[in-house]
Amino acid sequence: MWNTLREIRKFTPKAEVDRILGASPVQIEDRPAWYYGGGFVLHYSPVRFRVEGIRRVEYGEPGEYIVGGWHFPDADTLKLELGLTCFDAEDAAPLEEDIVDGVITYQSTFQEIHRCAARHSLEYYSEGETQRQVEGSMAFLRRWITWEEYEFYFYGKSRKTKVTGFYFVQPE
16 A cells, blocks of 8 residues: 555545545544554645745645555554544554665664665754653653654664654655
8 A cells, every 4th residue: 555655646635545545444533634544544634735935825625635644553553643542443564565665664773764864865854752741741752753755753762763653745
């Protein structure tokens, strides 16, 4: 599914995405997000838009247009990341394909992705930590790397921690 999904252009109508993927997705709560199986959650915008400087300019007819999505290799991580308590995603599984062809897989570590980005382009690169509140105080949740159209998640502080999920933006 990943090889097909990453070729779908941003702002493709949901009905067309469903036809291309041959899927009957399940909406996640009242969010503009749909579970397509295999650990994939796609999110949609009610309008098409472009960014001009610092302004968001909306255009076209209202609808449901794909913007991007997430992939998680297991149900527990998917539920944690999306803040879900009751959701059946038991078919979530690691990708058989590379996340980024010949460069990044679920076996890639934080350090490897950092080095790869440094060799290619740091223009669209950032990294950091996310915390969450646990019993009244902030606790480590995960590290992340944002590079190009991806955000990679790592559930460990070590630079040798492997990718445990990712967010992606559809190509324009």
